[in-house]
Amino acid sequence: MAGGKESGAGMRVVGLMSGTSHDAVDAAAADLALDGDSLLLRPLGMVSEPYPEELRSALAGALPPAATTLGEVCRLDTRIGQVFAELAVRADRELCDGRAELVVSHGQTVFHWVEQGRVHGTLQIGSPAWIAEATGCPVVSDLRSRDVAAGGQGAPLVSIVDVLWLRGRPGVSAALNLGGIANLTVAGAAGDPVAFDTGPANALADAAVHALTEGRMDYDEDGLLAARGRVDETLLRRLLDEPYYAEPPPKTTGKELFHWPYLRDALSACGPLPLEDVVATVTRLTARTVADAVRSAGAGEVAASGGGTRNPTLMAMLRTELGGIPLRTSDELGLPSAAKEAYAFAVLGFLTVHGLNGTIPACTGARRPSILGSVTPGRRGLPRPRAAAEQPRRLRILPA
CATH class of the missing domain: 3.30.420.40 (ATPase, nucleotide binding domain)
Known part of the structure; x- marks a missing residue:
């Protein structure tokens, strides 16, 4: 990637996202690299697939205020993980020429536990093991829980990307x-x-x-x-x-x-x-x-x-x-509106594997910034080691 001497090599990353409308899964691919105090993002495109109708109906039927069972949660976790995995494989093939190095999955939010303005927990399902198995790539998932554990709201997690992007x-x-x-x-x-x-x-x-x-x-x-x-x-x-x-x-x-x-x-x-x-x-x-x-x-x-x-x-x-x-x-x-959240989660996972914080406490209410998520190894193990990296202060969008 262009832009001067980079503090770490570039990485091709696929970000997976399904939002609160739970109608489809989006995958956005990007080349990401650190260049001094800048994070460079080159958009590679987006693919999207609607949830199968039967799965969407089952998911809608299990969401609050409906009652559900642990058995149904287990089935949804597996089936959503499989849908995410299929789309990640497609994104790697169509957008990354089969060279994706990392997949970042937001998963599907099914509950955000808020009482009297305080978030006590949050649950996103879609088992990352299915994604890692299908793609061979390491997967960063469960990105919200760490911020909640640090006293934050666990959202909006895209805020760090927005701040870097709007700064200046x-x-x-x-x-x-x-x-x-x-x-x-x-x-x-x-x-x-x-x-x-x-x-x-x-x-x-x-x-x-x-x-x-x-x-x-x-x-x-x-x-x-x-x-x-x-x-x-x-x-x-x-x-x-x-x-x-x-x-x-x-x-x-x-x-x-x-x-x-x-x-x-x-x-x-x-x-x-x-x-x-x-x-x-x-x-x-x-x-x-x-x-x-x-x-x-x-x-x-x-x-x-x-x-x-x-x-x-x-x-x-x-x-x-x-x-x-x-x-x-x-x-x-410069950021495609339909894919912006998927790109944002690609960035968050990229920060995670570089050992960099993915939150701004003023935005989420947390006590401290946190490195987000859990990492599921790929077929070649954990993400490859990176050189020491500087916490970025701005996001630069490069031409596709």
């Missing part, structure tokens, strides 16, 4: 990810950066569409339902009364809170509403709560990524709510 831009910038849950990283001010989950992004819209169509649809494709609907102010006010929005960062949330029974309870006080109005209202809720968070953090620009950026109705509402604050996608700054 004029003013105060915010990186926004719109998945099932929306998270925000704000950097560039004189003080410490801040990162937190703002609330639902697609979670409540997906839940409403699935429940109110009795499973015939799973999400609001292209934002067409929300575009046809009318925002119900009574429902919106009720949803905005959620105490989570007033909690100070760092904070995290998930589908343990923002799920269909939660929305159904809010709807019960509003009378029957057409599907389109419900979806329009929860889409406005996302735009309002994100914009409020951006303003409260003092950000002067927003770079968005994630599946929500493909919803033109959500993006239009967000632009309206942000007023004069510019909203662009991360693609405009």
Whole structure:
């Protein structure tokens, strides 16, 4: 890789990610290298596969607030690991010419244990042994637990990548990810950066569409339902009364809170509403709560990524709510928006095998920075030894 004398040799890394929408698994490949205090990332592309419908249904049926069994958790852990393994093999073949050296798997979040603002534990499943066996590569997984053990929220873990990426831009910038849950990283001010989950992004819209169509649809494709609907102010006010929005960062949330029974309870006080109005209202809720968070953090620009950026109705509402604050996608700054989280986890695993910290305490609330994850050896054992490396201070995106 270009860019001067590197403190460590480059590495071809595959990052695997399935978010809180649990609809598909994404794999992004990158050439990564350390160059002094810079981390160099050359994107190699992304491949994605939807979960098999039967597996997606089993996963959805096991998530809170539903009850499940340890037997079902074991089956899901194995089957999700196998799906991740198949995609990792494909990514290595199609994006890395069979030369991937490391796979980093976020896994599938199935529970994030939060009580009174404190995270006590987090669980991502998808057995890494299947990935290591299929690819032959060492695998870094279980990236969130160490930060939780250090007193942090375990999220948003992409915050260190966002801070390195945004550092040096004029003013105060915010990186926004719109998945099932929306998270925000704000950097560039004189003080410490801040990162937190703002609330639902697609979670409540997906839940409403699935429940109110009795499973015939799973999400609001292209934002067409929300575009046809009318925002119900009574429902919106009720949803905005959620105490989570007033909690100070760092904070995290998930589908343990923002799920269909939660929305159904809010709807019960509003009378029957057409599907389109419900979806329009929860889409406005996302735009309002994100914009409020951006303003409260003092950000002067927003770079968005994630599946929500493909919803033109959500993006239009967000632009309206942000007023004069510019909203662009991360693609405009060099990081493909659809693959940004997968690239971020590739970076986290790369830092791990170099013995470097993957968290910023100001962003997660931890007592100290941590080297993240557990490493499953590949067929040739553990990742090859690296020269002493310097903790990077900035991320440079190189041309693909």
